[in-house]
Amino acid sequence: MDPRTADLTTVALWEGGDVVRLTEVPLPDLKPREVLVRVRLTTVCGSDRHTVSGRRSAPAPSVLGHEAVGDVVRLGPDAPLADDGVPLAVGDRVVWGVTVACGACDRCLTGRSAKCRAVRKVGHEAFASEWPLSGTYARHVVLPDGATLARVPDGLPDAVAAPAGCATATVMAAVEAAGPLEGRRVLVSGAGMLGITAVAAARDAGAAEIVVTDPDPGRRGLALRFGATSARATDEPVGLVDVAIELSGASTAVARALDVLDVGGRLVLAGSVAPGPEVPLDPERVVRGWLTVTGVHNYEPHHLRAALDLLSRTRDVAPWHELVTPAVDLASVGALLTGPPAAAPRTAVAP
Known part of the structure; x- marks a missing residue:
């Protein structure tokens, strides 16, 4: 079936609890500045597992999933621009941001679009809403007006590019909030997907020392392969640092x-x-230590481009392929969301 002319698509519909079923649904007519993307590969973020287990609230039924890479297959009227200011075209390989902002509220206008007062999120919207195909555990996803899309550089594998829209971009926002890292002593707390990515980003930024803490010895070993200067269990001494990035x-x-x-x-x-x-x-x-404590939730559009730039610069020096399992098919999504966690930080699905 040619995705450019297909009338139906297949989604893994989460119906609440641990119920996930495959179903075919119609592809919608696109509104102005909407983009239809054929999902090439999507990765399973831990937040989706938290949703299914009940640790995190979300509307059901819905199509979950928000980390992915795909091909533009259809454009609505008035094709939107990619993040580089060039209009999108059918055939572009793209990643996209998690949040969709209004662009007009006080938070958007002051540079906090991640906390837009009318924010919508990829993979977080009710199936009965005006945006049913919001998630990436599907063959197609619709990206509405206000979404951030970025073309993927040639040569960057799908499995490396897919997490850019969540894990990698979030880390780039955290690193920006940390300030200049060149010559600094950095603690990365937690060596999951975000922590390992933060290690790579800190090394790329010229940190003099990168200490990672995590209770899992396998994760600590992975952190060392990504450039940590030391990796310690959570009960081992660390020493003083200039910057701490807490991700656990x-x-x-x-x-x-x-x-x-x-x-x-x-x-x-x-x-x-x-x-x-x-x-x-x-x-x-x-007060006496001149300390700063700040928080980062989601990220701004420019962090998505920063994520792709980091992945491109480091693809030959960091073993990004070790972070993602070989892809399985869409029918396996339910098992991935409800079963035991995989050994790798991310599992992949090729819808």
Whole structure:
């Protein structure tokens, strides 16, 4: 079936709980500036597993999935521009941002489109809404007006490009919030997909020392292959650092990251996206130590391009292929979302 002329597409529809079923649905007529993309490969983010397990709320039924790479197969009237300012064309291989912003509210106008007052998100919208094909666990996804799309550089494999729209771009936002890293001592707390990516980004930015903490020895070994100068268990001493990037979301790890900041240090929190125990904060130490604590949730459009640039620059020096499993078919999505976690940080699906 030619995806450019097909009337139907197949989706893995999450119906709540652990129920995921394949179903065929009509492809919609595109509105102005909408883009229909044929999904080449999508990766399973941990947040989707949290949704299915009940740790994270989301509307059901819906098509989940938000990390992917695909080909533009149809354009609505008034074709939108890619992030480089050039109009999109059928056949472009693209990745896209998680958030779709209105572009007109006070937050959008002041550079916080990730927290747009009317934000919509890829893979987070109800199937009964005006945007049913919002997720990437499907053969096609519709990207509405306001979405950020970026062409994928030639030679960048699909499995490397797919996480750019979530994990890699989020890390680029966190690294930007951390400030210049050249010559700095950096702690990366948590060596999952985001943590490993942060190691690569810190090395690319010229950090003098990159210490990674994680309880899993396999993840610590992976961090070393991506450029960490040392990798330690969470109960091992770290020493003082200039920058801490906390990606695990564990309250104990947040507290520890605060404790190891040197004078003028900066802590960036990006992993704390679910309720957890409160973390004590000594305001006197913050004041006397000139410390900065900041948070990052989602990212801005320019971080998507920064993610692709990082992947392109480092594709020959970082073993990105080790982060993603060989792709399975769309029928396996339910098992991936409900079964035990894979050994690699990301599992891949080729719809």
